[in-house]
Amino acid sequence: MYLFTAQEMRDLDRYMIEEIGVPGAALMENAGRSVAQAILNRKLQGTFAVVLAGSGNNGGDGFVAARYLASAGWDVCVWWIGSEEKMSEETRAFHQSCLKLGLSVQLYERSRAGELKEMLQRCDVVVDALLGTGVHGELREPLPELIRLVNLEAEQALKVAVDIPSGVNTDTGAIMTDAIQADVTVTLDSPKWCHYLRPAAEYCGELQVADIGIPSFAKAHQAPQARLNTPEMWKAYLKPRSPWGHKGSYGHLLVVGGSRGMLGAAALSGMAGLRAGAGLVTVAVPEQQEQAIAAKLTEALVWGWPGTDGFFTASGSQVLGERADRLSAVAVGPGVGRFAGETEWLKEILVRSPFPMVLDADALNILSEDPSMLHIRQHPTVLTPHPGEMARLAGCTVQEVEQNRHRIPREWAQFYGVTVVLKGTHTVIAMSDGRQVVNPTGSPALAKGGSGDILTGILGALLARKIPVHAAVPMGVYIHGLAGERAVSDSAHSVLATEVIDQIGPAIHQIS
Numbered sequence: 220m221y222l223f224t225a226q227e228m229r230d231l232d233r234y235m236i237e238e239i240g241v242p243g244a245a246l247m248e249n250a251g252r253s254v255a256q257a258i259l260n261r262k263l264q265g266t267f268a269v270v271l272a273g274s275g276n277n278g279g280d281g282f283v284a285a286r287y288l289a290s291a292g293w294d295v296c297v298w299w300i301g302s303e304e305k306m307s308e309e310t311r312a313f314h315q316s317c318l319k320l321g322l323s324v325q326l327y328e329r330s331r332a333g334e335l336k337e338m339l340q341r342c343d344v345v346v347d348a349l350l351g352t353g354v355h356g357e358l359r360e361p362l363p364e365l366i367r368l369v370n371l372e373a374e375q376a377l378k379v380a381v382d383i384p385s386g387v388n389t390d391t392g393a394i395m396t397d398a399i400q401a402d403v404t405v406t407l408d409s410p411k412w413c414h415y416l417r418p419a420a421e422y423c424g425e426l427q428v429a430d431i432g433i434p435s436f437a438k439a440h441q442a443p444q445a446r447l448n449t450p451e452m453w454k455a456y457l458k459p460r461s462p463w464g465h466k467g468s469y470g471h472l473l474v475v476g477g478s479r480g481m482l483g484a485a486a487l488s489g490m491a492g493l494r495a496g497a498g499l500v501t502v503a504v505p506e507q508q509e510q511a512i513a514a515k516l517t518e519a520l521v522w523g524w525p526g527t528d529g530f531f532t533a534s535g536s537q538v539l540g541e542r543a544d545r546l547s548a549v550a551v552g553p554g555v556g557r558f559a560g561e562t563e564w565l566k567e568i569l570v571r572s573p574f575p576m577v578l579d580a581d582a583l584n585i586l587s588e589d590p591s592m593l594h595i596r597q598h599p600t601v602l603t604p605h606p607g608e609m610a611r612l613a614g615c616t617v618q619e620v621e622q623n624r625h626r627i628p629r630e631w632a633q634f635y636g637v638t639v640v641l642k643g644t645h646t647v648i649a650m651s652d653g654r655q656v657v658n659p660t661g662s663p664a665l666a667k668g669g670s671g672d673i674l675t676g677i678l679g680a681l682l683a684r685k686i687p688v689h690a691a692v693p694m695g696v697y698i699h700g701l702a703g704e705r706a707v708s709d710s711a712h713s714v715l716a717t718e719v720i721d722q723i724g725p726a727i728h729q730i731s
């Protein structure tokens with residue numbers, strides 16, 4: 220399923236109308252009917268709807284929805300703003316048809332706020348068709364006051380946003396002055412970025428995607444840059460294990476990490492790698508840590524790397540060169556910590572790893588001192604920053620990262636020729652060719668130490684299994700989120716990282 224920007228949606232709309240020959244009015248009719256149907260499907264007790272319509276095509280959808288609700292026997296009052304001259308031909312026609320059918324259609328003006336307030340207080344549903352993907356700039360009056368009125372007065376009503384809640388920016392998820400706090404958003408044809416980006420995502424309520432008659436080949440023709448992460452994208456690579464396979468058939472993942480005080484991070488990555496199907500996993504720790512990790516991990520191999528006082532030493536990475544021919548992927552970072560000579564150390568690892576690599580945690584912090592070292596890489600490289608690590612890498616604030624989740628990882632991935640996995644609710648995956656994938660799986664239970672280490676291990680294992688990076692990364696992120704969801708048996712507060720690892724197998728089974 221694609222994830223659209225406002226411009227991509229406009230292009231698709233134009234393509235359908237001008238090149239395929241489907242009239243705009245037909246799309247609007249389908250849109251408005253879908254919204255009304257979504258409301259009727261809820262079988263609510265009350266049947267009084269207030270429809271708020273703007274002068275754009277979003278408003279047009281609102282006029283159509285009003286007609287369908289009225290024909291289902293609902294009591295409907297439409298309040299509209301703007302002017303008839305500004306309406307598109309389709310919106311004007313559907314506005315007229317509401318009038319001709321004798322529906323109550325009221326022009327909103329500030330002097331009538333009291334009348335609307337009284338209706339908002341006693342209606343059962345508010346349809347928000349004020350602004351859709353055509354919004355630009357700061358909101359002009361009377362929109363901010365109207366939005367405030369709805370949020371304040373229609374407390375008991377089901378608030379249904381058409382396409383997007385009015386007042387949110389489609390592409391960035393920013394709130395322009397104020398936005399409708401919807402309970403349900405019925406989005407037309409495909410989800411948009413704002414449904415997955417904060418703060419807008421918090422204004423959407425439950426998201427429903429309505430089919431308005433745009434076939435999938437038309438969407439593929441427009442080729443939007445982003446998709447929602449669904450198993451259909453990569454399921455073909457999730458093959459059952461062959462009865463003729465052996466451990467060598469499923470790759471050898473090396474996890475580098477586990478310095479003093481952080482042994483558990485490397486152990487979690489290693490265990491997650493095994494659960495994600497790697498044939499062999501070796502966990503490399505500073506030599507002083509070797510006995511401890513060996514006692515912790517039964518199924519993994521362990522290497523003691525040159526180290527001092529439980530931390531890696533700068534000169535130790537030739538160990539990797541000597542053993543590289545036995546490996547098929549490496550994950551560097553879980554519990555690596557900071558140590559003298561770390562930049563040289565990481566550079567050596569980047570050079571001496573002629574296979575896919577995952578960089579996480581302190582490996583990313585070391586990298587942020589000289590990101591240009593990524594240009595050394597000749598093989599797939601995956602970075603898995605959380606917003607703080609992304610900010611360090613990009614040299615900006617965490618707030619700037621969070622406000623630009625749709626843009627910063629993509630620019631980074633393209634510039635350095637890597638895959639960036641910006642973690643958080645709805646992890647954003649940016650590929651080196653500019654494509655993006657937004658992940659819908661996950662759970663608040665994953666907001667705990669150890670979750671990132673598990674993701675690193677899963678991704679490393681899928682890459683070690685020679686699954687191409689464009690499939691392995693979305694697959695791993697999806698499985699990780701699903702394992703997090705499944706791990707919650709009672710309270711999301713109490714889930715342990717090891718319980719998430721236990722759910723990797725059931726999650727893979729669920730999507731296979």
Ligand SMILES: NC(=O)C1=CN([C@@H]2O[C@H](COP(=O)(O)OP(=O)(O)OC[C@H]3O[C@@H](n4cnc5c(N)ncnc54)[C@H](OP(=O)(O)O)[C@@H]3O)[C@@H](O)[C@H]2O)[C@H](O)CC1
Pocket residue numbers: 228231232246247250273274275276277278279280301305349350351352353354355356357358359362381382383407408
């Ligand atoms: N996806 C599809 O194929 C279909 C989508 N439909 C619906 O169409 C809207 C997009 O419609 P569009 O007409 O492009 O735009 P909007 O209705 O969202 O907004 C335009 C009106 O809003 C006014 N506006 C814009 N920004 C502001 C602002 N900051 N403050 C106040 N008013 C604003 C604008 O006025 P201008 O004077 O600025 O031009 C317009 O009046 C999409 O979301 C779907 O709901 C189709 O119905 C079906 C096909």
Ligand SMILES: [K+]
Pocket residue numbers: 277347348349350351380381382383384385
């Ligand atoms: K809307």
